[in-house]
Amino acid sequence: MWSTAGLLQTLSLSTIVAGGASQEPSAQLKNGTYVGRYSAEYNQNFFLGIPYAQPPVGDLRFRQAQSLNETWEGTREAFNYSSLCVGYGLDQTFYSQSEDCLTLNVVRPSGYSETTLSVGLYIHGGGFTNGGGGDQRYNLSFLVDQSVEIGKPFIGVSINYRLHAWGFLNSNEIASEGFTNIGLRDQRLAMHWMQENIAAFGGDSTKVTIFGESAGGASVGLHLTAYAGRNDSLFRAAILQSGNPIFYAAQNGNxxxxxxxxxxxxxxxxxxxxxxxxxxxxxxxxxxxxxxxxxxxxxGNLGPIIDGDIVQNYGSVHLQRGEFVRVPIITGTNSDEGASLGPQGINTTEDFKATLASLPSSFQDEILQAYPDDLSVNVVASLGQQRPGPPYGAQFRRSASYWGDVYFIAARRQTATTWASNGLAAYSYRFNTIPHGVPPEVGAGHFKENVDAWPRYAVESPTNLVFDANVTSHTEVDGFRKEGIELINQHALEVYHR
Incomplete structure (x- = not known):
């Protein structure tokens, strides 16, 4: 009998191997030559499971990843995804895991040998605790296919990076060796690898866009402010999906x-x-x-800390000081982020206030005032005047509005405003489509967007593009829940420590 994991792996490989060995593409890298697979279904070339660093095992465990130090003659196969990095959580369920996991995957449209293509580097989410480049939800074939359809072909790259304590174990002892935030440094090394090698796949190293969702979006934000905004010319643009330079949780030290x-x-x-x-x-x-x-x-989860090196300060401080890489960005969130991530069982004002217990008591009252029990302004808007029943609670929508703002939406607005204030191109979106099978009480919640003319964000005219499959996509003034979001952003440092 097939196991679920075996079935998923077989289904994923059935597309990859279509085309046969006679059409196997190759790429000559700095260290040697890889041979990949051709997909007739997508008319794409796949190079999967390519190491970008030495295996972080043995004496390299809990150290900054080391660049590859070997060359070879002949060819090596890049036919299959590697194991995911070791993590903890549901995203790991159907996939093999290994400590030897620092690999990346390249998806290239076929037939563009006479020109160099732009490159998109995708950083997966999962709370810095689970996930991986081989997760089939992040199969870049679909994005690359759409890029060809619209006449803007690009090469897609996805990566693994060390997770949870394997990549974010922090202490005074770790800091004294200079090995903090090594999962974030893994991502950085993959970017350097691309600068050296992406041309072998037909990519243009000067036209790299980094993008990611949730922890991946937060990673993109951290690379924008890394080393206090030092520009190492690793990317020319960034896309932040439900993640920003202002972290979604409190940032702490060792x-x-x-x-x-x-x-x-x-x-x-x-x-x-x-x-x-x-x-x-x-x-x-x-x-x-x-x-x-x-x-x-x-x-629970572990993630990046302020270490005075790659993460030198709070994200809000970096933005205030202008310490970020000056590149164009797209930044966006989903309408109902807090409906996925906020607490349930919120029936009364007292229930809502209880979830704010970590905040100063006077500030709790300000939040309650800024987020009233008003269904006309609360998420989930698609529910109209309906109050959710169990397990959500009569005031769930009020609470969810706040939690979505405090996790992602307020930081998205502050990021777009900061870029616009500095004369930089920023484009903001709100994803407002409820996927099939998602309860209406959850709406267009967190992690639901991985499925009009778009105006540039401006301080005097802040505008979102609203992606909506239920009605025609449209633009909107980015002014909803203004009082509450301004309150969160004004106190990002002293109250939320981010």
């Missing part, structure tokens, strides 16, 4: 996560050693994976 590191050290027997980080590098994969899995169950 001290906040020291206790979690100490917990890992103790459970692996490394607490009695002179070099606990080096000891962790020698722990068996099985033992460390079990320990980090327990860490996830006990404490």
């Amino acid at each position: 001290n906040v996560y020291q206790s979690q590191f100490d917990e890992v050290v103790a459970k692996t027997g490394c607490n009695g050693t002179s070099d606990s980080v080096q000891c962790l590098r020698q722990v068996s994969f099985e033992q460390l994976n079990a320990t980090l899995g327990d860490l996830y169950l006990a404490h």
Whole structure:
């Protein structure tokens, strides 16, 4: 009997291998030559599972990824997606995982050998804790196919990067070695690899756009402000889907996560050693994976911290100071982000206020005033005057409006405004389509957009393009929930620590 994982893998490979060995494309990189697969169905070439770094195993565990240091004669096959990086959560369910995972995938439209193409580098989401470039929801064949259809062909690249504690284990010991935020640094190394090698696939290294959703969008934002906005000429444009330079959660330093590191050290027997980080590098994969899995169950996601290096300050501070790479951007969110991510069981004002307990008490009252129980302004707008029942609650829409704004929408507006204020091209969107099978109470929630003329965002005329399959897509003034969003943005640093 087929397992679900085996069936998914077979279905995904059936398209890849169509065309046969006689049509296998090749690419001569700096280190050697890869041979890929031709897809007759999409008229595309696939190069899958290509390493962009040395395997981060053994003594390279918990270190910044190292560039490849070998060359070879002949050819190597790039036929299959590699294993995903080790992570924890539902996105990993149907995929193999490995510590040796720093690979990327290239999807190239066939028939463009006489010209160089623009490149899109996709950074997957998953809370910096799960996901991967081989997840079939992120198959770039469909985007590349559409680019050919509209006469704007590009090459799509997706990457793996280290997740959760494998990529974001932080402590004073880790910081003293200079190995903070190594998952983010993995992404950066992949960009450098592309600068050196994408021409071998017919790509133009001067025409790279980085894009991503959720944690991927946040990653794009962090690369825009990396090293206080230093421009390393790794990309010429950026697309941020439900993620921004202003992080979606509080940004902390090493001290906040020291206790979690100490917990890992103790459970692996490394607490009695002179070099606990080096000891962790020698722990068996099985033992460390079990320990980090327990860490996830006990404490949840891990992600980037402020380390004074690649992430030098809060995102709101970087934007205020103008410390970001000056490139055009597209930034957008979904209408009902908070309906997917906010708490449920919100029936009264007291229930709503209870979810704000981490905020200063006086500020809680300001939030309650800025987010009234008014169905005419609350998400989910498609519900009209209807109040959701269990498990959502009569005031769920009020609460969801706030949580969507505080996670993503307020930062999106601030980012677009900052770009416009600096005379830079920014285009803003609101995704307002409810996919088939999604409950109406959730609406066009988080992670639903991976499915008119578009005006440039301007301070005096802030405008969104509204993507809507239920009615004709249109533009709108970006002024909804103005009081609440301004309140969040004005207090991004001192209240929300981001």
